[in-house]
Amino acid sequence: MIRKILIPVLLAAATLAAPARAAEPVLRVVALDMEGGGGTLYVTPEGKSLLIDAGSGPPRDGGPFGRDGSRSGVDRIVSAARSLGLKKIDYLIVTHYHADHIGGVFDLMKAIPIGTFIDHGPNQDKPFPDEAPDSHSNQMVRDSAVNYAKYLAAIKGHPHIEARPGQVLHFGSLTATVVASAGKIIDKPLPGAGGKGRFCDTPPMVADGGYENGMSVASVLTYGKVRIAAFGDLVWNREHELACPIDKVGHVQILIVTHHGVALSSNPSSIAALRPDIAVMGNSARKGAVPATVNTISHSPGLQAFWKVHASTVDPDLNGDPRYIANLDPSPDHGDTIRLNITKTGHVTVTNSRNGFSQSYDVK
Numbered sequence: 001m002i003r004k005i006l007i008p009v010l011l012a013a014a015t016l017a018a019p020a021r022a023a024e025p026v027l028r029v030v031a032l033d034m035e036g037g038g039g040t041l042y043v044t045p046e047g048k049s050l051l052i053d054a055g056s057g058p059p060r061d062g063g064p065f066g067r068d069g070s071r072s073g074v075d076r077i078v079s080a081a082r083s084l085g086l087k088k089i090d091y092l093i094v095t096h097y098h099a100d101h102i103g104g105v106f107d108l109m110k111a112i113p114i115g116t117f118i119d120h121g122p123n124q125d126k127p128f129p130d131e132a133p134d135s136h137s138n139q140m141v142r143d144s145a146v147n148y149a150k151y152l153a154a155i156k157g158h159p160h161i162e163a164r165p166g167q168v169l170h171f172g173s174l175t176a177t178v179v180a181s182a183g184k185i186i187d188k189p190l191p192g193a194g195g196k197g198r199f200c201d202t203p204p205m206v207a208d209g210g211y212e213n214g215m216s217v218a219s220v221l222t223y224g225k226v227r228i229a230a231f232g233d234l235v236w237n238r239e240h241e242l243a244c245p246i247d248k249v250g251h252v253q254i255l256i257v258t259h260h261g262v263a264l265s266s267n268p269s270s271i272a273a274l275r276p277d278i279a280v281m282g283n284s285a286r287k288g289a290v291p292a293t294v295n296t297i298s299h300s301p302g303l304q305a306f307w308k309v310h311a312s313t314v315d316p317d318l319n320g321d322p323r324y325i326a327n328l329d330p331s332p333d334h335g336d337t338i339r340l341n342i343t344k345t346g347h348v349t350v351t352n353s354r355n356g357f358s359q360s361y362d363v364k
Contacts, residue, residue, distance in 0.1 A: 024347070027174060027223040029254075029340040030080045033309050033327055034073045036260055036284030037100035038232065041077065042221070043084045048172030051077065051114075052093045052219075052230055052256075057104030066335035074107040076335045081112060088113040091171055093163070095216040095232025097123045097144040097151070106154055116159040118169065118217065120182040123148035125212040137210065144212050163217045173223060173344075179249055180218035180234055185241050186248055190220065193250030198272040200244035205236040209264045214238050220249060224344020226363065227252040229274055233259040239270035247273040253346065253363040257281035257297065261288030271296050277363040278348060279306045280338050285313045285329045294318045304361050307338045307350055323357040 025045035032039040038053025055073030070076045081089060092114050094102050108114065125144040128137045161169070165186045169176045179186050208214055216232030229252040231239070239258070242248050255276035259265035261283045279297050283289040289312040298306055310327045311319045322328055326336040336354035351358040 024343040024345065025173075026341040026343055027226075028084055029228075029342065030084070031256065031280045031282055031307075031309055031326075031338040031340075032073070032076050032080060033333070033335045033337060034076070034100070034104075034282060036282075036287035036310075037073060037103070038095060038260075038282065039073060039077060039104070040230065040256055040282070041080050041084070041089075042171070042174060043086065044172040044174050044223075046172045047085070048091075048174065049081070049084075049086050049089050050091045050093065050171045050174065050176075051089050053095055053101040053232065054092065054104035054108050056100050057107050070335055072104070072107070074104045074111055076337075077104065077108060078111045080337065086112075088115060090115040091118060091169075092116070093118040093176075093217055093219070094151070095218075096120065096212040097125065097148045098140060098210060098212055098233065099143050099147060101232065102147045102151060105151060109154060114158070116161060117155045118161045118163055119151075120215050120217050121162040123212065124183070124215050125210055140210055144210070163219075169219075175222045176219040176230075177222065178217060178219055179242060180216065180231070180238055183215050183238075185238065189246060189248040190250055193247050193273075195247050195250075197244035197247045197269055199268040200240075202240060202267055202269050204240070205264065207264055208235045208237070209233070209259075209262070213259065213264065218242075220252065223342055225346045226254065226342050226344070226348070228254040228256065229258075229276070230256045231258040231265075233265065235259070235264055236267045239265060239267040243267070243269040243273040249273055251275045253277045254340070254342075254348070255279045255297070257283075257288075257293070259288070260284070261290060261293045263290045263292050266293040266296055268296050271300050275300060275302050277302060277304050278340075278350065278361060279303065280340070280350075281306070281308045283308060283310050283312065285310050285327075285333070288312075289315060289318060291315055291318060302364075304363070305350065305359060307352070309336075309338060323352065323355065326352050326354050328354070
């Protein structure tokens with residue numbers, strides 16, 4: 001159940017991110033509206049930048065447009081980067097090769113320089129033998145193969161890292177510990193983890209939405225005392241492996257909700273292990289934010305707040321307080337964001353760019 005929230009502040013609608021207390025250096029995080037795709041931007045106090053996934057990419061025909069005129073997820077990434085003073089993106093993690101995570105990479109490379117590319121290695125998607133060749137799922141598999149080949153050609157000559165479980169990546173004062181990649185997970189618990197898992201009798205799930213989801217590069221990002229779980233589209237069974245029988249990840253202060261909030265992820269054992277203080281979900285109006293996921297996260301002990309990129313038109317009764325939702329429906333979708341300012345001591349300020357509504361939390 002969500003606990004009492006600390007220090008409510010209502011800001012002007014134009015406010016993009018609230019200042020932290022006493023000018024402490026802050027990690028700035030932008031959960032972008034990728035219309036149900038992946039896209040979160042991190043910028044350290046010294047200006048190092050990390051983007052995790054780049055959405056689908058193709059421009060939207062006819063709108064609605066962003067408040068800044070953006071017509072696509074790529075436009076929204078570039079706009080957010082510019083608003084934070086970036087002239088390039090230093091690192092890009094492509095968690096996996098489904099179109100809603102890699103599709104924007106190619107246009108993004110034309111719009112802003114990208115330094116180092118990080119991924120899980122070769123595409124591993126497999127056809128769905130029980131479905132028609134022209135089914136949506138099998139088309140997605142074919143798209144993964146095409147996107148991966150195109151991606152290899154595009155990044156040729158650029159610095160490139162194939163992430164492996166246990167690897168620690170450094171982005172200035174922000175670090176990322178890879179806990180899963182290419183279908184494998186870490187061998188040993190991270191520091192502070194190692195306890196007995198809970199809800200380990202949760203049944204496995206046959207569906208995975210495509211084999212590539214389970215290959216996702218899943219990371220625990222660390223900035224001072226604050227840990228952020230960013231697992232891409234890591235699936236239910238792989239989450240269970242990280243949480244049971246021994247919890248290998250441990251408590252995180254912030255959860256970027258896995259897989260847009262669809263039912264193929266957010267295994268109760270994983271949420272019980274992570275025990276987030278703050279959850280941020282990159283759903284769309286009709287994708288993600290399903291009852292099972294919303295209820296599991298909302299009832300996590302210690303949760304202080306649940307922020308969403310979109311209101312759901314499928315399950316509107318689960319939307320909750322609209323102040324915590326960046327894009328409302330059916331009102332115009334302007335590509336608004338959820339922005340976080342995070343200090344090393346654990347003071348987190350979250351701001352909704354749509355209405356300037358801001359809340360501050362001291363996380364443990």
